[in-house]
Amino acid sequence: MKGNDQYTDARDAGDRLLARHTSEDPFAAAFKATRMPMIITDPRQHDNPIIFSNAAFSELTGYSADELIGKNCRLLQGPDTDPAAVARIRDAIAAGKDIATDILNYRKDGCTFWNALFVSPVRNSDGEIIYFFASQLDFTNIKSKEADLAAARHIAEEEVQRRTADLREALGTKTVLVHEVDHRVKNNLLTIASIVKLQARMSQDETVRKTLRSVLNRVEALSTVQRKLFNDDDVGHFDVADFARELVFDIVDALKRDDIKVTTDLNEVIVPAAKASPIALVVNELVGDAVRRGLSDGGGEIHVEVRRLNGHFLIRVADTVTPVEVDCEEHIFSNLMLNTSLRQLGATIERTLAGHRTDVSVTLLVDDTKE
Incomplete structure (x- = not known):
């Protein structure tokens, strides 16, 4: 009888949650229809039971919604599930913190799958945790077939963009759940970066390693963008100067050279x-170009500037380095990335060379309208 009571309590909690969202509410529609497996649990009930799950979660695990309601997520654990991963999840939930971790789970039929799990607390206006929101990503094929990593990275990026676009349109940028969904994007980008980093370490081919490190550099830059977009109160707007400051110091610190002098003139835009x-x-390619031309080999000076110019704003990167031979293929690809981004922005670029000094200025319109 106790089990029936727990099922009823969990079902009632799920019904109350959905009752707050009418059938026309984009939240309910997006949650049910998305191909990303998702569940909601209620920590205010005994054993933090599942109170709602979508069809994608049932498809992933083999359990129907009725079999899931009132149960704790540990029903997905089995003999080979890592106890350390379970402990990390349990500790994060107890502390009311976000967690992103990989865990071996079991479907209803006993088959295993590798689950990239993301869990976040949802709080009310008083700061009390009222739900835990969890999403899953089955990456079994990536885990078991390292040769497919490059294709998986491309597929994952497209899927993340598609899912994020759908959910953002449905939920709006100012709701609590939009923050939760964009946590998923950030964490998926980190997953992609981890996959690329792993493949780079495993590859015996130096050309492949260089290519993967090049991809990783750009994925990490985009991951930083996502983190900054949704960490501030001004959701969905981006401070170019703040990003440029973090990027240039991260890149220079990673070079581990004490003969590089960095100066900045960064103003909020x-x-x-x-x-x-x-x-x-654009910022990543300009700084990366200086690194490739000699900053990483012989040190030198680099100056990064961001400021407004009468309705426009300027991104300027100047460097003084002793030139080294540049990888032709990487140089061509970087220019392609730079020029493609400039066309997308409608920006102009001016490059000045004087001896060992290179000065590049990019100018584009400031858009003050809120999108």
Whole structure:
């Protein structure tokens, strides 16, 4: 009888949650229809039971919604599930913190799958945790077939963009759940970066390693963009100067050279979210070009500037380095990335060379409208 009571309590909690969202509410529609497996649990009930799950979660695990309601998520654990991973999840939930971890789970039929699990608490206006929101990503094929990693990275990026676009349109940028969904995007980008990093370490081919490190560099830049877009109160708007400051110091610190002098003149310039990624790639390619031309080999000076110019704003990167031979293929690809981003932004570029000094200025319109 106790089990029936727990099922009833969990079902009632799920019904109350959905009752707050009418059938026309984009939240309910997006949650049910998305191909990303998702569940909601209620920590205010005994054993933090599942109170709602979508069809994608049932398809992934083999359990129907009725079999899941009132149960704790540990029903997906089995003999080979890592106790350390279970402990990390349990500790994060007890502390009311986000967690992203990989765990071996079991379907209803006993088959195993590798689950990239993301769990976040949802709080009410008083700061009390009222739900835990969890999403899953089955990456068994990636885990078992390292040769497919490059294709998996491309597929994952497209899927993340598609799912994020659908959910953002449905939920709106100012709701609590939009923050939760965009946590998924950030964590999926980190998963992609981890996959690429793993493949780079495993590869015996130096050309492959260089290519993967090049991809990783750009994925990490985009991951930084996503983190900054949704960490501030001004959701969906992007401070170019703040990003440029973090990027240049991260890149220089990673070089581990004490003969590089960094100077900056960075002034706040806020742009809409739609421009964040191409602007980030512009900054990344300009700084990366200086690194490839000699900053990583012989040190030198680099100056990064961001400021407004009468309705426009300027991104300027100047460096003084002793030139080294540049990888032709990487140089061509970087120029392609730079020029593609410039066309997307409608920006102009001016490059000045004087001896060992290179000065590059990119100018584009400031868009003050809220998107």
